[in-house]
Amino acid sequence: MPAPKRPFRGPGKQPDRFSKPGHKPQPKPGSKPTAAKSQDRGWDRVAAWYDKLVGSSGSDYHRNVILPATLRLLGKLDGLSAIDVCCGQGVLIEPLLKAGVAHYVGVDASPRLIQSAKQRHAQNRRVTLLTADVCHEGPWNAQPHDVAACLMAVHDVPDAAAMFRNIRKALKPGGKALFVLMHPCFRIPQHSHWGWDNDQKVQFRRIDRYHSSPVIPITTHPGKQDDSSTAFHHRTLADLITGLGQAGLAVTGCEELYTHRRSQAGGPFSKAEHRAAEEIPVFMALLAEALPR
């Protein structure tokens, strides 16, 4: 087989968080994350961009991978009370309401994202939307719920251990908590990459850094004047599972989630790209049960 003629990219567009095809937020070497400067407002500076990216029905990763896995793992929701931690602009609201949730509470640090969620759902009496920092206790976690979900945000909060404890408090004993996050072993922005082994004709995943827990700035509009960025807090799998256990959340399930995207390019890379897409997961879902206090 001839040597590859185009730069090697890996199986389709892969998310540093998740992105529209053709747009990938980029880590910006040396830049300071915007979110680190104003953690209390979460993603407020990039709220308009995020709201547009996710829209009413979710990014393509939400629609094809994240939301189906969330509903599958949470199971029967009819008549239950649910809290959506780091709800953003409310992508999970409609799926949960359709699944029969009796009362939905969404909480996020960004007032603008909460405002977007309210514009879509505030009329619904089953929906309550709150602005709060989930690393701190508050009225948001004072009432216990049957289920909690936290989608694509474990790596966005500065203190995951505190968030886990606060989620535990927001659950009834035996309640379920579901976390869907970037796969902590394979997706470490700036420190994991696709590579091509021309001898074996195999696409491989290269991991440069895993054990230390870097805070990685992700620019929202790479190459543009607007230098807004968010902070990605990488954490090892051991730290995540230990943090959950110490918070009183016992892991009962784990699913590794694979991209639905496939390269349309054809040619020498396609077979290897498809294989890699089926072998290397992009997201991880962790299901936990709230232990009695």
Ligand SMILES: C[S@@+](CC[C@H](N)C(=O)[O-])C[C@H]1O[C@@H](n2cnc3c(N)ncnc32)[C@H](O)[C@@H]1O
């Ligand atoms: C990638 S977005 C995910 C939003 C939503 N769950 C989704 O799947 O579209 C991460 C969210 O975490 C929120 N966030 C980050 N730190 C937070 C904190 N300390 N307290 C509450 N929300 C926070 C951000 O404001 C942002 O909405």
